[in-house]
Amino acid sequence: MDKGLVIDAQGVARQFLIKESGQVVRALHGLDLRVREGALTALVGPDGAGKTTFLRLVAGLLKADAGQLRVLDVDVAAQPQKVQDLISYMPQRFGLYEDLSVQENLDLYADLHGVGAEERSRRFARLLEMTDLGRFTARPAGKLSGGMKQKLGLACTLVRSPRLLLLDEPTVGVDPLSRRELWEIVQQLVEEERLSVLLTTSYMDEAERCSEVYLLHQGQLLAQGVPEEIRRHAEGLCRIAVPPAGQPARTLQARLLDEPHNVIDAVPQGGEVRFIRQREADEQRLESLLEGAPVREVEARLEDGFMVLLRAKSGAEKVDTESLRVAAPVGASGNGDAVIEVKDLVRKFGDFTAVDRTSFSVARGEIFGLLGPNGAGKTTTFRMLCGLLPASSGSLQVAGVNLRHARAQARRRIGYVSQKFSLYGNLSVRENLQFFGGAYGLSGKQLGRRMEEVSRQFDLSGHEGEPSGQLPGGYRQRLAMAVGLLHEPEILFLDEPTSGADPLARRGFWQRITALAAGGTTIIITTHFMEEAEYCDRIVIQDAGRILAMGTPQQVREQAGGKGSALNMEQAFIAIVEQAREVQA
Template identity: 55%
Template sequence: MTGPVLTAVDLRKGFGAGDRAMIALDGVSLQVGAGAVTGLIGPDGSGKTTFMRLAVGLLLPDAGRISCLGLDLSSQSGAVQGAVGYMPQRFGLYEDLSVRENLDLYADLQGLPLQERPERYAALLSMTGLGVVTGRLAGRLSGGMKQKLGLACTLLRPPRLLLLDEPTVGVDPLSRRELWRIVQGLVERERMSVLLSTAYLDEAERCADVILLHQGRVIGQGPPSSFSAPLRGRVFLVTGPTGQRRPLQARLSRQPGVRDALLQGDAVRVVTDSAEAPDCTPLGPSVSCAPAQPCFEDGFIDRLKPRTEQPADLQPLDRRRSAAPGATAAAIEVDHLSKRFGSFTAVDAVSFSVRAGEVFGLLGANGAGKTTTFRMLCGLLPPTSGRLSVAGVDLRRAPAAARARIGYMSQRFSLYAGLSVTQNLRFFGRAYGLGGRRLRQRIHWALGAFALADLADAESGTLSLGYRQRLAMASALLHAPDILFLDEPTSGVDPLARREFWGRINALAEGGITVLVTTHFMQEAEYCDRLAIMAAGALLAEGSPTQIREQVRAAPGAATGPVETLEDAFIALIQARPQTGTGDARPG
């Protein structure tokens, strides 16, 4: 097709009735061009998934028209579904079946003739790199390999239009890059058209065209450059004394005329309301400011960030606790920590330390051992060998005392969906040993500090992902811990909620709380003071984001291309390590 492959005109869709009525799409009109990747971007609840389900005929619109590949979806949905590939956020792999058995099952469901399967399987397995694991159970694959298998199942019958709903959520940077290589190859070789929704704004810049949804409406469409171009002359990099970037960011974010302030390397990236540099005079003589080129994220934030938003203020935390006996300047100490599951070594003699009040990132590809390390530090898993202390307490000798000094926010937010916001807070407060007046005070603090007061009686299962994230973090902070553990806390969270979340982390760090965070998103890793990068259970590198980039640049033969970003450095480190052939199946 030379014209649009997907067209919507004044599309409307709602759910529920009465007090529970919700408008998901409110007069959406757009076109998706042929033979290119179009990005569908927007905050949580903007209508991206609803639009994709309408585009494949899984839902019917309340009003308006939608046509796909020249076919009207209201009357020809069956024909559309035969020509369109759709990979939802949680693609239904059967984890007790092997890679080959999953392919067989979906080939049966899609009616792929037996004689065509060997050639198609060979092409898909080669494209995804799954040819060496066809006999492995899907449940034993890493997150990235599961996504590639889901994509292969979607592509068994080559579609003319491929719809991908956040395919890279929870996937490590190397797997993300591989998924993009596959998608771009499909567009270039087969002239396939792709509509891809994503929570990562750096991915939006790779798209030929971007559609921006907000509150069920299209508020912009065009190439990524059309979103960033209006910000020329309004973006700056502000640099201050070494080790002072976080206080500098806090001061800049409160300065009149500053639209956004974000940590980037050793500097703070600032977007202003007008073409005028931020006032650096009151920030000290060693603070400098230089103009910078705007990017898509700058345009996204400028359009969608509330003008009245106030920087996060989580103080006072009221941390009424004396230092632990024998406490040192290091909030977390790990010395030759190992964990084995039978004959399998998940963590192999890892050592590092985290200073009090520091934001420390623990990074690694899927199966690197970081989650296993994380769980040992939280006292949820006993180590096989080695020494570890948290807040000056030896976790092997006094795990209960150590756990009382930490807060833990799990990867999938361990909230009780049927309980209200207040009931969840009360439950977790009691689990942390709070009661009576003290518990009531802390719940009152949490509802105010995390802007949850208006939702106090709402069931947590009905909240958006961003609000569930707020509630999970508030629950982890109820007992005013010294150290906060965050396990991939922003996976799948939209860019605005992610930005707000990191504002809260920065406020906690400024208040002296130590934060240890795992993440797959390299831009988030830039916000950390220091990082440790793991692979196959071992530590590959440790240092600030800038130091790690410099280490990779200086290492002979460590990188096959330019190392401009932390993601480049991460991938170079992973690829330079000798492959064992089993890392994709590691549990954590």
């Protein structure tokens, strides 16, 4: 193993047998990958690329079927325990004990790793300071916000001083403030302790902070290098277009994405549309798509290079936007009238007020975003809107039904997609659709017709017999959406539906959402991807149960930074929350 390397993988292969179907899935094949000592290194790639499988091989939790893998100059296949004694690994679902306090969780993991009293005392003091959890040592882990849980998970992972830290999607499901704090901790460890870190991430701006990036696709290495090398693949192709006044940026974005021969990628950004043109684009067709929108060239980002490389390998997903657009739910014709009206909504849990006198309305066909830090009250608000949780007081009308008195009646008119996708993993795609269709009151020819329609709209054809638990994340997301829309609801509630999804999967998801809204379906969404707030007609930012900001994305950016603000949505979000907390302090 070369000096200065902490991981040396040569020709590593790993496959899995799916017992239910007898199918063999090749997660990694012929992978060559080297990670340098003292560096922050990122593994990126779409769902099913093999990122988590590689981390588990490095951690000695799986054994490669072929190839050589040395970790810290140890043959991990021959001596997995020796490797595990030298590294720390934080998986996506880190096992905190929710009934134990912060301190008790730290003590437990220190006991498991045999950390002595003297080292434990020194290590705990440093970790509690870095994570800012020193004030919460007596609080049960189950009572922490999502961001605090992630920080505690990282602290438990680091109760001993490892030579290599493996992080699998460490910032999934956390808000921008917590994400920033987690990154400050990791970068501090790299800079001050020269800790070697290998992480996977869905956020390309996080990968851009790393000294080296490896892009995986279908178990193979597609590209590697410093972020600048990945960016170069999109050099000279990136543009910003300004849509006509009054037209949502997502409308122009959807039009551009419908032309993969001319446009590689497009995404709303600050009220405009950032897109990557094909090198051989038809200039006349491109001008026609832009409909006279002013265009300027911009520098490429890592995400742009990522999209160029992936589109060249796998092409654009074909999204059946037309059938989604015309399949307007019953009663959804005509936009503008309010379908959700909330006034002075309050929800208390004992003495704790989770939602404090919240008021807003949502128009038919609107995409409305609920944003806020972990623990801000947005999930509680969301669950009350869905009829899953009764309000303590206030007025709440959904689809013309008073939710405080007729929740069951309202639920028949709404669809719901939860963050963890409430699917039955041991049932096939077809069986999930049949089960949920029956639960929504569909049967016979009507159920068969709707199953056929949503399978086409969400590109599930060919996967009907596969267990949903074995599907890649992007397909599970599509199936969850299909299930939520089987009964053609007027309103669709989406609770962090793209959490952990890669940029490719998020583009396809938002193409479908844009088409549904154009057909009259009202969309209520919570998300921690601030770029997704740009797809919304209006957004609300909550913290400590109260609304801090409400309006169009542009109005919210201006509230955070003044007229003509150049802040992006993540910067605006952080500024608004921090300003409000300073006033309350």
